[in-house]
Amino acid sequence: MRTLCLLLILFPAFAGAEEAAQNSPLAEGKQRFETHCGICHSLALPKSQRLDRATWKWVIDDMVNEFGAVWLTAEDQRLILEYVVKHYGPE
Numbered sequence: 001m002r003t004l005c006l007l008l009i010l011f012p013a014f015a016g017a018e019e020a021a022q023n024s025p026l027a028e029g030k031q032r033f034e035t036h037c038g039i040c041h042s043l044a045l046p047k048s049q050r051l052d053r054a055t056w057k058w059v060i061d062d063m064v065n066e067f068g069a070v071w072l073t074a075e076d077q078r079l080i081l082e083y084v085v086k087h088y089g090p091e
């Protein structure tokens, strides 16, 4: 568990550092998405989806409430939602 915590703290430094440097909400969302959404399954799983906002909201809720991603704060969830809606939307 301690190792996991350490990884969670250190990993954002590497994930999407370039975009995060711009410090925009979408860059933050990308960073959090890449940090958290590939822990239990490959990032390829969410990246393979094309979902609308309501469905993404539901998926993220599910990750937290059904599958145990309970460390994600409301802020994490909000920023990740904005990012996936933009990049993995229906189009």
Ligand code: HEC
Residues within 6 Å of the ligand: 033, 036, 037, 038, 039, 040, 041, 045, 046, 049, 059, 060, 062, 063, 067, 068, 069, 070, 080, 084
């Ligand atoms: C705590 C572990 C965990 C984390 C963290 C996690 N997921 Fe999942 N996710 C799962 C599990 C378990 C499944 C497989 C469910 C199944 O087999 O039906 C899954 C499945 C999915 C699916 C496939 C659709 C579905 O509902 O089965 C998508 C899309 C997805 N996750 C997106 C995400 C995103 C986006 C994040 C980041 C917010 C995330 N996951 C973080 C555990 C996790």
